Amino acid sequence: MTQVTAATADHAYWKARQDSWDRQQEWYLPDREERFRVMLEMTEALTGPEPEVLDLACGTGSISGRLLARLPGARTTGADLDPALLAIARGHFADEPRARFVTVDLTDPDWPAKLLHRRYDAVLTATALHWMRTDALSRLYGQLAGVVREGGVFLNADHMPDPVTPRINEAAHAFDKARREREAAAGRQGWVEWWQEMAADPVLADVVAERYRIFGDPARGDHADGQFQSPAWHVEMLRGAGFAESRVVWSSPGDAVVLGLR
Ligand SMILES: C[S@@+](CC[C@H](N)C(=O)[O-])C[C@H]1O[C@@H](n2cnc3c(N)ncnc32)[C@H](O)[C@@H]1O
Numbered sequence: 001m002t003q004v005t006a007a008t009a010d011h012a013y014w015k016a017r018q019d020s021w022d023r024q025q026e027w028y029l030p031d032r033e034e035r036f037r038v039m040l041e042m043t044e045a046l047t048g049p050e051p052e053v054l055d056l057a058c059g060t061g062s063i064s065g066r067l068l069a070r071l072p073g074a075r076t077t078g079a080d081l082d083p084a085l086l087a088i089a090r091g092h093f094a095d096e097p098r099a100r101f102v103t104v105d106l107t108d109p110d111w112p113a114k115l116l117h118r119r120y121d122a123v124l125t126a127t128a129l130h131w132m133r134t135d136a137l138s139r140l141y142g143q144l145a146g147v148v149r150e151g152g153v154f155l156n157a158d159h160m161p162d163p164v165t166p167r168i169n170e171a172a173h174a175f176d177k178a179r180r181e182r183e184a185a186a187g188r189q190g191w192v193e194w195w196q197e198m199a200a201d202p203v204l205a206d207v208v209a210e211r212y213r214i215f216g217d218p219a220r221g222d223h224a225d226g227q228f229q230s231p232a233w234h235v236e237m238l239r240g241a242g243f244a245e246s247r248v249v250w251s252s253p254g255d256a257v258v259l260g261l262r
Helices: 011-028 032-047 062-070 083-092 134-147 166-185 191-199 205-215 231-241
Strands: 052-056 075-080 099-103 120-126 148-159 245-251 255-261
Touching: 011 032, 011 062, 011 083, 011 166, 011 191, 032 062, 032 120, 032 148, 032 245, 032 255, 052 062, 062 075, 062 120, 075 083, 083 099, 083 205, 120 134, 134 148, 134 231, 191 205, 231 245, 231 255
Parallel strands: 052 075, 052 120, 075 099, 120 148
Antiparallel strands: 148 255, 245 255
């Protein structure tokens, strides 16, 4: 069992890990902050300035950090399965009583019972639910309708290519791939290299090994990217799950932010 705690290293150490996670994610998502801005604006517009938020599949807690900076009266529960990313989150937010973190496996049917509250004003998630297969994601949407309070919101920012525009999708994908290759040639760190650096870090080595046991080694494929759903699928699925209104509130050629109002 791994012993790393927030006190194992100082705040500058944890902040550097959080920042390098953000840079790595931005390599894939140059408009990541734009999605976060839209998600937080819609959260504030629909639930007010002091929401109780669930940062679902929070990773290192990037959404929680933006939330608390924007809305000082908000509180957040970060929930994730990855012990290494949760260690960075707990270290980075060690002096922040408004942010707490729990371990949950979203494929566990009882995951909502592990949360700190029965209901949340807002559930926010980014770049995570495409890790789930379509059938598991449908079940998760049904559970989320029970986690979001009446009048509360769910916002999912993720890869949601629309299959009815294959030539547009292909051109947008090739264009973005060329950008990533240019940036990689200039030294930009991707998913595999980032995890290799964390695995080589003596503070995190044990907890990263535990993470590899759960998800696998990123160099050999640690998650299935195989089942993407269209924005229309997400909108319909949320209505069917019990959300009163749902729609796309932001999109790019391959990604979207979908909002469900409970
Ligand atoms: C690409 S990261 C995104 C993290 C964060 N939302 C962000 O935008 O920085 C995907 C996250 O989904 C989490 N995840 C994947 N499958 C999960 C599961 N079954 N239960 C809980 N979290 C899961 C991973 O551990 C990881 O933190």
